[in-house]
Amino acid sequence: MAVTTPARERTRHEVVRQAMDLFQAKGYNATSLQDIATAAGCSKATVLYHFNGKPAVLAAVLEPAAADLAALIQTVDQLPRAEAQEVAIRRFTDLAVVHRGVIDVIQDVLPVIEEMPEVAGLVADGMKLTGYLAGSDDSLERDLATFAINGLLGECRHSGDRSDEDLRRLCDIALRRLLKPA
Amino acid sequence: MAVTTPARERTRHEVVRQAMDLFQAKGYNATSLQDIATAAGCSKATVLYHFNGKPAVLAAVLEPAAADLAALIQTVDQLPRAEAQEVAIRRFTDLAVVHRGVIDVIQDVLPVIEEMPEVAGLVADGMKLTGYLAGSDDSLERDLATFAINGLLGECRHSGDRSDEDLRRLCDIALRRLLKPA
């Protein structure tokens, strides 16, 4: 066959997939490399053969969301200020719903996220997004923006039973109430 | 001397004090009993002499906040529904500011808090408070209330440099925007 997936990518992908599920269910710190290996049907040594340490596994799990966030930032970057907030609110709710699993994962890593160079880009983009959500440089508005993001992070936690539509609706309402009150 | 503090209470109090600071700075899971013992100027065995395991230390750290929250719940419990939400918002912001350190601590324990009987009361009271903050049984309003609490939890995280007054003002504004929009 010509289009068979190379064994390398097959295993890597499966490890990332199972790691995502486990990180989401038990948290990053509470998940051991052995847990991931068992779930992925390989040995712990194999996981470390494909990934240069446990943080590298986390980085691979977060990568798709990080890429989408980076793209969003790049888009909003070249918008006039007035539109930037509106677009940030709308597209960030989409992003939060799509990557709700990843958002769930991040929770457990937040306290020590500063010391993880693997996810530095994601953190930096999150900070920039906060600025755009705030809509102004006013410190109260900025605080409300971080408040909104934290509320959203918390809301996505263990929200596996909620439908995408419900979650999107809730996030949109909450963000607008906080950031664009009538 | 008649009014000297017994050695027992002295050490216990110091352990709790240092544990609080460490839990707040590094998180519960990332803080070892040895860390607490060193900070408190005693041995790890001493910590375990006074407290029946690490979760018991956490329970002692959370206890004052849990007591205040329980008192708040009891107060709000006997209020008519209309007033309940307003009082809950106002007094919960006070409580959040006063016990901001404790709120900070809880973050790291949330993913596994269900399995800790030591803090079950605190969790249960938090759930009741959510209901009162929502103001109605509408599911959207309840979700917004949990959103608000999560935002507040996140906002209190690593907010040691913020003044009490700023924090109180921010929490009050955010809660009212979310729960009582104009």
Added chain:
DNA sequence: TTGAAAACTGGCCGATCGGTCAGGATGATG
């Protein structure tokens, strides 16, 4: 078919964790 590169593994290592225990220090009481 063959041989080298890639993929994979069991076993081991040092470190750290929460927790236990027997016994030493301390201080009040007779």
Added chain:
DNA sequence: CATCATCCTGACCGATCGGCCAGTTTTCAA
């Protein structure tokens, strides 16, 4: 001074963690 309960400690334990390495199995192109 002697006694005894309280307070405290160093040493140790079993478990678990992330990570490493020598060697085996699989893959695949020549």
